[in-house]
Amino acid sequence: xxxxxxxxxxxxxxxxxLAATALPGGAPLRWIPVxxxxxxxxxxxxxxxxxxxxxxxxxxxxVALAAPISLSLGTLVATSxxxxxxxxxxxxxxxxxxFTTIAAALPGVPLPAATRGAADRAKxxxxxxx
Numbered sequence: 001x002x003x004x005x006x007x008x009x010x011x012x013x014x015x016x017x018l019a020a021t022a023l024p025g026g027a028p029l030r031w032i033p034v035x036x037x038x039x040x041x042x043x044x045x046x047x048x049x050x051x052x053x054x055x056x057x058x059x060x061x062x063v064a065l066a067a068p069i070s071l072s073l074g075t076l077v078a079t080s081x082x083x084x085x086x087x088x089x090x091x092x093x094x095x096x097x098x099f100t101t102i103a104a105a106l107p108g109v110p111l112p113a114a115t116r117g118a119a120d121r122a123k124x125x126x127x128x129x130x
Contacts, residue, residue, distance in 0.1 A: 006048060007045075007104040007105065008104075010041055010044055010045045010048075010100060010103075010104040011045075011100060011101040011104040011105070013033075013036075013037050013041045013097075013100065014037055014041060014093065014096055014097025014098075014100045014101065015097050015101075016033055016037070017033045017034045017036075017037035017038070017041075017093055017097070018090065018093045018094060018097055020032075020033040020034060021034065021089060021090065021093065034093065037093075037096070037097075037100075038070065038071075038074050038093075038096065039067055039070055039071065040066045040067055040070050041070060041096075041100050042069065042070045042073045042074070042096055042099060042100045042103065043065060043066035043067060043068070043069035043070035043073070044062070044063075044066045044070075045099075045100045045101075045103035045104040046069060046103050046108065046109050047062040047065060047066060047069070047108050047109055048062050048066075048108055062108075073096065073099065074092075074096060077092060077095045077096055077099075078092055081095070
């Protein structure tokens with residue numbers, strides 16, 4: 001998947017999850033997109049749009065960090081909304097969707113594995129087989 005397609009998919013995922021809340025209460029088509037979005041999308045939006053193509057080590061690091069970062073952001077947003085007495089599922093999802101859309105438009109946060117050589121460089125080293 002191209003970076004522009006990944007960015008667009010991440011940006012749209014929150015708005016899709018928000019639209020899914022219009023479905024009937026217990027329908028799986030309502031809670032599955034919301035659960036997937038809140039669990040991984042904000043973290044992936046922060047980590048994956050990298051300027052260089054990532055090697056497997058850096059990709060694994062990004063995927064492994066996506067869920068904890070997403071859940072941490074969700075906790076911060078929910079806590080903030082509770083503190084200002086403005087929490088609702090719609091406001092929560094709009095906040096996370098807006099954050100994810102903005103983060104997907106920006107370059108990804110540098111990953112430690114990428115800075116230690118797990119990202120492909122522009123000029124491959126000669127004499128080494130990969």
